[in-house]
Amino acid sequence: MRSMEEARIGVYVCWCGNNIAKMVDVELVTELIGKLPHVVVSKNYKYMCSDPGQELIAEDILEHNLNRVVVAACSPRIHELTFRKVLEKSGLNPYLFEMANIREQDSWVHDNREAATRKAVELVAGAISRVQYHEPLDKRSVGINPATLVIGGGVAGMSAALEVANAGREVYLLEKTEQLGGMVSHFDLTFPYLYDADKMLEVMIRRTINHPHIKVFYNTTISEVHGYIGNFETTIQSDSNQEQTLTFGNIIVATGLRPFDASRVGQYGYGRLPNVITSVEFEDLLRTGQVRTKEGNIPQNIAIIHCVGSRNTEFHEYCSRTCCQVALKFANQLRSLLPDSNIYDLYADMRAFGKGCEELYTATSKKEIIFMMFDQQHELPQIIKSVAPGDPPMLIFFREKISGLGLEIPADMIILMVGMEAHPDVKDIAHAVGISICSNAFFIEKHPKLDPVATTTSGVYIVGNCQGPKGIPDSVAQAKAAAARVLATINQGSVHVEVTTAEVNETLCCGCQTCIMVCPYTAIHYDREKKVSVVNEVLCKGCGTCGSTCPTGAIRSKHFTDQQILSQIDGLMKMALKIE
Amino acid sequence: MNNRVNPDLPRELREFGIRDWNECYHCGTCTAICPLTAQGFLFPRKTIRLMQMGLKDHLSTCVEPWLCYYCGECSEQCPRNANPGELMMSLRRYLTSLYDWTGLSKKFYTSKVWELAFIIIFAILVVLTFIFVLPPLDTTLTPQGGVKVNSFAPFHIIEYFDWAMAIVVAGLLVSNILRMYYRVVWQGTSNKVGLLDHIREFWHLIYNFVVQPKFSKCEDKSYWLYHWLLMSGYTIMFILIVVFLPWFQTEKIHPPWHLQRALGYYATIGLLIGLTAAIIGRLKKQEFKFQFSHVSDWLFLVMLTLTVITGILIHLFRVNGMPWATYVSYIAHMAILVPMILIEVPFSKWSHLAYRPFAVYFARLQKSAMTKTA
Numbered sequence: 023m024r025s026m027e028e029a030r031i032g033v034y035v036c037w038c039g040n041n042i043a044k045m046v047d048v049e050l051v052t053e054l055i056g057k058l059p060h061v062v063v064s065k066n067y068k069y070m071c072s073d074p075g076q077e078l079i080a081e082d083i084l085e086h087n088l089n090r091v092v093v094a095a096c097s098p099r100i101h102e103l104t105f106r107k108v109l110e111k112s113g114l115n116p117y118l119f120e121m122a123n124i125r126e127q128d129s130w131v132h133d134n135r136e137a138a139t140r141k142a143v144e145l146v147a148g149a150i151s152r153v154q155y156h157e158p159l160d161k162r163s164v165g166i167n168p169a170t171l172v173i174g175g176g177v178a179g180m181s182a183a184l185e186v187a188n189a190g191r192e193v194y195l196l197e198k199t200e201q202l203g204g205m206v207s208h209f210d211l212t213f214p215y216l217y218d219a220d221k222m223l224e225v226m227i228r229r230t231i232n233h234p235h236i237k238v239f240y241n242t243t244i245s246e247v248h249g250y251i252g253n254f255e256t257t258i259q260s261d262s263n264q265e266q267t268l269t270f271g272n273i274i275v276a277t278g279l280r281p282f283d284a285s286r287v288g289q290y291g292y293g294r295l296p297n298v299i300t301s302v303e304f305e306d307l308l309r310t311g312q313v314r315t316k317e318g319n320i321p322q323n324i325a326i327i328h329c330v331g332s333r334n335t336e337f338h339e340y341c342s343r344t345c346c347q348v349a350l351k352f353a354n355q356l357r358s359l360l361p362d363s364n365i366y367d368l369y370a371d372m373r374a375f376g377k378g379c380e381e382l383y384t385a386t387s388k389k390e391i392i393f394m395m396f397d398q399q400h401e402l403p404q405i406i407k408s409v410a411p412g413d414p415p416m417l418i419f420f421r422e423k424i425s426g427l428g429l430e431i432p433a434d435m436i437i438l439m440v441g442m443e444a445h446p447d448v449k450d451i452a453h454a455v456g457i458s459i460c461s462n463a464f465f466i467e468k469h470p471k472l473d474p475v476a477t478t479t480s481g482v483y484i485v486g487n488c489q490g491p492k493g494i495p496d497s498v499a500q501a502k503a504a505a506a507r508v509l510a511t512i513n514q515g516s517v518h519v520e521v522t523t524a525e526v527n528e529t530l531c532c533g534c535q536t537c538i539m540v541c542p543y544t545a546i547h548y549d550r551e552k553k554v555s556v557v558n559e560v561l562c563k564g565c566g567t568c569g570s571t572c573p574t575g576a577i578r579s580k581h582f583t584d585q586q587i588l589s590q591i592d593g594l595m596k597m598a599l600k601i602e
Numbered sequence: 603m604n605n606r607v608n609p610d611l612p613r614e615l616r617e618f619g620i621r622d623w624n625e626c627y628h629c630g631t632c633t634a635i636c637p638l639t640a641q642g643f644l645f646p647r648k649t650i651r652l653m654q655m656g657l658k659d660h661l662s663t664c665v666e667p668w669l670c671y672y673c674g675e676c677s678e679q680c681p682r683n684a685n686p687g688e689l690m691m692s693l694r695r696y697l698t699s700l701y702d703w704t705g706l707s708k709k710f711y712t713s714k715v716w717e718l719a720f721i722i723i724f725a726i727l728v729v730l731t732f733i734f735v736l737p738p739l740d741t742t743l744t745p746q747g748g749v750k751v752n753s754f755a756p757f758h759i760i761e762y763f764d765w766a767m768a769i770v771v772a773g774l775l776v777s778n779i780l781r782m783y784y785r786v787v788w789q790g791t792s793n794k795v796g797l798l799d800h801i802r803e804f805w806h807l808i809y810n811f812v813v814q815p816k817f818s819k820c821e822d823k824s825y826w827l828y829h830w831l832l833m834s835g836y837t838i839m840f841i842l843i844v845v846f847l848p849w850f851q852t853e854k855i856h857p858p859w860h861l862q863r864a865l866g867y868y869a870t871i872g873l874l875i876g877l878t879a880a881i882i883g884r885l886k887k888q889e890f891k892f893q894f895s896h897v898s899d900w901l902f903l904v905m906l907t908l909t910v911i912t913g914i915l916i917h918l919f920r921v922n923g924m925p926w927a928t929y930v931s932y933i934a935h936m937a938i939l940v941p942m943i944l945i946e947v948p949f950s951k952w953s954h955l956a957y958r959p960f961a962v963y964f965a966r967l968q969k970s971a972m973t974k975t976a
């Protein structure tokens with residue numbers, strides 16, 4: 023419904039430095055748009071998102087008594103909120119604003135300046151046409167349930183749980199297995215300072231179990247979570263097979279990763295050759311305190327092969343970030359346990375980054391470890407069973423990258439440094455909590471740099487390895503960061519939530535219940551007395567599926583009404599025809 | 603060639619003076635900084651890699667260690683303090699022992715007992731020879747007032763002795779150079795090198811022996827000068843003693859500007875300057891190339907210095923008419939000189955006087971074979 027007062031629109035075209043200006047003639051856009059009806063002001067500026075850019079809009083709103091604003095700049099994902107806040111500060115409802123994306127959808131993807139400029143004019147015209155039908159929407163705030171759900175009882179999960187619980191808030195900690203500790207419970211010593219992993223973990227587990235504010239659920243997985251930030255709800259199957267409903271305000275996902283399956287790399291013979299073992303199995307061996315071959319002998323020649331399953335497009339292209347340091351740790355431990363052994367370290371690139379790790383590499387290189395480089399992408403080493411009498415049981419054939427020579431290494435034991443990969447059930451978890459996964463099946467953060475532990479779903483955070491491979495310190499840091507975010511929202515007591523939900527016009531609803539079938543969030547139920555559909559605004563995420571399916575037009579998606587979308591198309595097409 | 607990685611080799615090489623061998627992570631800074639790096643000869647990095655992996659067969663075909671003059675630039679720039687210059691130095695010792703078929707070189711480099719025992723035995727033999735073989739002493743003086751040195755150690759007898767020793771030493775050295783040739787040129791290149799190439803490149807051997815132009819490419823030119831003075835002094839003295847002994851060891855005292863005395867003085871001064879520079883450098887340890895001294899380095903310097911000093915004493919006592927002092931100095935001179943020549947020239951540090959110019963020659967042969975491939 024068009025508002026009663028006359029629309030007075032301010033249009034602002036952004037150069038984005040040279041990002042837009044080099045492909046779009048912003049001056050021309052400003053000029054042409056300024057001639058459209060209802061456009062009171064039309065300006066361009068180098069960076070609209072900068073403080074002076076924002077002030078420009080604020081001043082114009084007061085000076086020209088504007089009641090609608092259009093900014094033609096980047097994607098609304100980046101700066102819609104910035105400009106909505108400008109409107110709010112200037113006394114306008116933030117939803118009386120529309121953004122035209124002339125960067126990602128125009129200047130960045132085209133190479134014809136004239137055509138790109140025309141497209142920009144059309145996109146802005148569409149936005150101008152649409153914004154006239156925008157309605158002021160009132161902010162809705164919801165109370166925050168102070169309890170927090172942490173999924174995963176590894177180091178990351180426990181760190182997050184402890185941090186939140188230490189602030190006096192309730193935490194539900196779900197663990198898939200029958201014990202806490204995650205991957206770290208397999209480790210002997212940690213890198214780079216060679217601290218005992220068990221000692222660290224024991225303390226952490228004891229604190230978690232005994233914490234008055236943490237309730238641990240073992241052998242528990244999550245199937246579905248309802249609600250939104252501040253008001254989530256899920257049903258879990260507890261140990262005694264009894265269903266239990268939990269309600270909580272925030273979710274911290276810490277489901278971790280699992281080791282790569284080394285048998286996928288055929289030429290390494292894992293599974294066929296008994297003394298080819300993975301780094302995880304070698305950790306278990308180290309925990310026994312005795313390094314022996316499967317036959318019970320002391321190995322004389324031990325080879326460590328890096329990047330198993332990592333940095334190879336056939337398996338995983340990414341680097342698992344910890345294996346090089348673990349390999350160096352192994353070399354150190356082996357040198358102490360077996361001082362006279364020959365230790366060979368076959369690496370693709372030595373990535374000993376991070377605090378204390380280069381030092382570990384330097385210290386290790388003084389211990390007569392033979393470091394050799396191989397081509398990880400094109401020529402993986404080949405492990406064969408040796409048959410010649412007098413030879414050690416296995417031989418590794420490979421091309422050494424620096425000398426360019428084809429060499430062989432005798433080996434009694436070979437340790438494969440397996441990388442990390444996603445759990446097979448990662449999609450289920452992502453679906454349950456409503457977050458997305460990347461091509462490597464890691465959960466995607468809201469912003470890789472500026473918001474690395476949040477997700478695009480408010481109230482859901484990702485910490486530790488499920489967000490991408492990393493070591494213990496990074497996982498703990500993320501866990502504590504997420505905990506801080508959670509505690510901040512709890513302390514606020516309430517949060518503003520998205521108001522662009524669906525609403526049912528009860529007079530037009532015929533009660534066909536099509537919307538109930540298509541809603542992916544089970545946010546609509548049927549009122550049998552009134553014989554109409556009812557939207558639960560708590561659960562609705564404003565996806566618009568019901569609105570587009572409704573045969574009678576009874577459902578409106580706020581801020582995405584038919585009228586708004588059609589007028590945008592109308593404005594765009596009219597301008598297109600005009601330019602022709 | 604054996605392509606099996608062998609960790610025992612670097613352990614064995616520790617005896618030859620290598621240290622920090624495993625710290626190199628092949629960034630290539632040394633190769634980039636080295637003024638002698640050329641296409642196909644990427645040292646010191648290549649040799650270090652072969653050494654780290656214990657590839658003895660590949661290492662023995664390398665000429666690179668001999669092409670390095672140890673200016674120390676690589677060690678200075680090395681981000682890992684792996685000391686590539688010293689690694690090259692140690693490899694020169696190792697290669698010397700590889701070329702030597704008698705096995706004595708390895709014994710001398712790796713065992714102080716062997717080396718000292720050899721020196722003492724030969725020194726005693728020399729002394730005994732003088733005591734029992736030579737004619738009764740004549741302590742009268744010449745009309746000029748000089749010592750009758752040829753009555754004590756007649757030049758025609760000493761000359762025979764010189765020739766015999768030269769032939770033994772040269773025979774050993776030549777056989778070792780042939781072994782070096784076999785490894786470097788036959789095993790080290792896949793292509794055959796033609797006779798014409800051998801002839802065409804031969805002058806590089808002479809030129810490099812006399813001028814040592816490669817050494818002068820190092821940044822600090824002073825050591826090229828010191829080394830050249832030492833080398834030319836030694837060579838002149840060697841030729842005077844072995845080839846021109848009847849002309850050199852005279853009883854007549856020539857005036858100081860006479861060629862006999864002038865050459866002798868030049869050789870002595872050249873040797874003294876070179877030795878002083880090396881000894882001061884090794885004591886101060888300020889430059890990388892002098893930081894680590896193997897026993898063989900010091901032994902060589904000390905023996906050569908003592909040889910020079912006793913040589914000077916012989917001359918002084920002779921011209922000043924002091925027969926007893928002259929004869930004692932003469933015996934001492936020979937007792938140091940003989941074991942030094944026998945150990946150093948075919949088996950130890952002195953052998954580089956042949957291996958270095960030959961390495962340049964062989965490297966050129968390798969290169970001409972490589973260009974044929976291309």
